Amino acid sequence: MNNVSAKDSVVIIGAGQAGLQVADSLRSEGFAGPITLLNGEAILPYQRPPLSKDYLGIDSPATALPLRGPDFFTTQDITLHPGAAAAVDTQARRVTLTDGSALDYTHLVFATGAANRQLPCPGADLPAVHALRTLFDAERLQAALATARKVVVIGAGFIGLEFAAAARARGVEVTVLEYAPRPMGRALSATASDWFAARHRSDGIDLRLNEGVTAIHTEGAGLSVESTAGSHYPADLVLYGVGVNARTELAEAAGLATDNGILVDSSLRTAVDGVLAIGDCASFPQAGTGARIRLESVQNATDHGRHAARSIMGQNTDYAQTPWFWSTQGRIRLQIAGISDPSDEPVVLGDPANGKFSIALLRDGVLAAVESINSPADHVAARKLVAASVALPMEVLSAPGFSLKNFAKTVLAVPA
Amino acid sequence: MPTITFTQPTGEATEIAVAEGTSLMRAAVTNGVEGIVGECGGQAMCATCHIYVRPEFADQLPPISDDEDEMLDCTTAERTDASRLGCQVKMTDQLSSIVVDVPSDQE
Numbered sequence: 001m002n003n004v005s006a007k008d009s010v011v012i013i014g015a016g017q018a019g020l021q022v023a024d025s026l027r028s029e030g031f032a033g034p035i036t037l038l039n040g041e042a043i044l045p046y047q048r049p050p051l052s053k054d055y056l057g058i059d060s061p062a063t064a065l066p067l068r069g070p071d072f073f074t075t076q077d078i079t080l081h082p083g084a085a086a087a088v089d090t091q092a093r094r095v096t097l098t099d100g101s102a103l104d105y106t107h108l109v110f111a112t113g114a115a116n117r118q119l120p121c122p123g124a125d126l127p128a129v130h131a132l133r134t135l136f137d138a139e140r141l142q143a144a145l146a147t148a149r150k151v152v153v154i155g156a157g158f159i160g161l162e163f164a165a166a167a168r169a170r171g172v173e174v175t176v177l178e179y180a181p182r183p184m185g186r187a188l189s190a191t192a193s194d195w196f197a198a199r200h201r202s203d204g205i206d207l208r209l210n211e212g213v214t215a216i217h218t219e220g221a222g223l224s225v226e227s228t229a230g231s232h233y234p235a236d237l238v239l240y241g242v243g244v245n246a247r248t249e250l251a252e253a254a255g256l257a258t259d260n261g262i263l264v265d266s267s268l269r270t271a272v273d274g275v276l277a278i279g280d281c282a283s284f285p286q287a288g289t290g291a292r293i294r295l296e297s298v299q300n301a302t303d304h305g306r307h308a309a310r311s312i313m314g315q316n317t318d319y320a321q322t323p324w325f326w327s328t329q330g331r332i333r334l335q336i337a338g339i340s341d342p343s344d345e346p347v348v349l350g351d352p353a354n355g356k357f358s359i360a361l362l363r364d365g366v367l368a369a370v371e372s373i374n375s376p377a378d379h380v381a382a383r384k385l386v387a388a389s390v391a392l393p394m395e396v397l398s399a400p401g402f403s404l405k406n407f408a409k410t411v412l413a414v415p416a
Numbered sequence: 417m418p419t420i421t422f423t424q425p426t427g428e429a430t431e432i433a434v435a436e437g438t439s440l441m442r443a444a445v446t447n448g449v450e451g452i453v454g455e456c457g458g459q460a461m462c463a464t465c466h467i468y469v470r471p472e473f474a475d476q477l478p479p480i481s482d483d484e485d486e487m488l489d490c491t492t493a494e495r496t497d498a499s500r501l502g503c504q505v506k507m508t509d510q511l512s513s514i515v516v517d518v519p520s521d522q523e
């Protein structure tokens with residue numbers, strides 16, 4: 001039933017990291033029919049991660065980094081369409097665009113990404129209050145940062161802290177308000193999260209945990225951020241990063257099942273024939289456990305893109321790539337392999353005091369995840385070890401001189 | 417403007433003129449040079465911008481940092497003495513007319 005025919009066509013909604021990858025991989029897998037990539041805007045698709053890193057530095061690159069060069073679309077015969085999808089009819093296999101035109105498809109891929117959660121407090125719509133998701137956001141923020149002297153960051157997640165560290169490196173006074181007891185608490189082990197909190201504080205960031213925002217007021221020429229502790233923090237720029245929601249509206253309206261993401265099976269297909277979902281917008285079963293997860297990372301978007309191309313080509317394999325992620329916060333480079341769980345047993349490798357170490361997270365005697373701080377060699381080995389679900393006894397792991405790199409060399413019998 | 421020549425495994429060469437300060441990765445991705453992906457946006461986190469620098473330019477290159485060195489151990493194509501991460505080599509006047517080879521596999 002899934003055999004791809006020469007008459008097949010593919011429509012991809014969303015020309016982000018995932019959408020571009022599935023288009024690219026379809027061609028390298030030999031798909032010969034028409035591919036239309038709906039971009040929703042008239043600019044060349046670009047990479048988001050630099051927007052909260054390089055792009056905010058003093059000598060930031062003047063232009064966004066594209067996902068593919070401009071010639072890619074002509075040489076690969078992929079139509080990059082500036083239109084946005086407004087509705088999908090899965091019976092007729094037709095996408096209607098906001099300009100009223102329509103596209104027919106054999107295979108449809110939702111790669112609609114995620115949207116920033118709004119800040120639910122009065123004053124959130126004031127002009128000096130910023131969010132960061134698009135190039136447009138980054139350009140506004142970069143301009144505002146050039147003259148800012150005091151900033152308040154709401155939310156100590158990855159984007160909030162990347163921005164905070166970039167602003168601090170420019171000599172700006174930075175206060176971070178976080179409702180939860182720990183920064184990046186959803187994604188990091190408590191050990192890593194506590195280390196980051198201490199490190200950001202020693203770099204001069206005023207990190208306030210267990211403290212949320214209640215309102216943002218205008219005060220003179222600037223702003224004043226009122227917190228749940230009753231404090232008022234003056235600021236000339238506020239950035240919030242309080243999480244994202246998967247963009248599922250279009251899929252829901254088309255009758256697809258969603259629950260914190262568009263629901264797909266292990267081949268990244270939805271329950272509706274010919275429709276797939278990938279990247280930030282997709283909720284998929286985790287390899288091994290089958291538990292549903294939705295990830296927001298470049299690795300997830302590109303590996304989903306490659307896998308979905310193979311599913312469209314008629315292969316029925318289970319998606320089982322090991323997740324990995326990175327974040328750069330000032331001079332701190334974090335790399336994560338696998339997905340940790342609060343019940344994992346943490347073992348510190350190396351010396352946190354000198355800022356170069358890893359945290360190995362054991363689950364039932366198996367290496368489930370590794371968080372590496374300024375330790376790429378550990379991360380490279382960890383990706384292979386986590387992928388192989390290697391048993392790692394505590395006495396081996398905690399022996400003096402244990403190195404993930406050497407361990408990987410021994411147990412995987414390939415150079416790590 | 418300094419130029420970079422990217423040579424593909426097929427022998428096909430592309431010469432690109434770039435502003436000083438531009439990394440080899442950014443030049444390649446912006447101009448659609450095949451075989452250079454740059455998935456992490458230039459953070460030395462992904463190793464998909466792996467290139468081989470021709471030996472005659474070796475002594476003009478910036479030194480390899482520990483981070484780059486460790487990430488070079490996870491390139492898809494084999495690491496050699498000529499291996500660099502394209503995102504960590506920025507163009508300067510000294511590097512003008514540099515020639516690099518693109519590996520056969522990057523992902």
Ligand SMILES: Cc1cc2nc3c(=O)[nH]c(=O)nc-3n(C[C@H](O)[C@H](O)[C@H](O)COP(=O)(O)OP(=O)(O)OC[C@H]3O[C@@H](n4cnc5c(N)ncnc54)[C@H](O)[C@@H]3O)c2cc1C
Nearest residue numbers: 014016017018040048049084085113279280296297298301
């Ligand atoms: C500032 C920032 C920093 C980040 N840093 C990192 C990092 O360091 N490491 C990391 O791994 N990840 C990072 N990420 C996350 C990473 O960028 C995302 O996980 C990745 O881009 C997801 O790819 P995607 O294709 O699923 O979604 P997106 O890249 O968001 O693309 C979705 C696209 O679909 C379009 N679209 C939506 N609806 C429609 C429609 N109806 N019609 C047409 N088009 C539509 C959207 O406009 C968008 O362009 C960062 C993200 C941001 C915003």
Ligand code: FES
Nearest residue numbers: 456458460463503
């Ligand atoms: S672009 Fe990722 S390592 Fe160079």
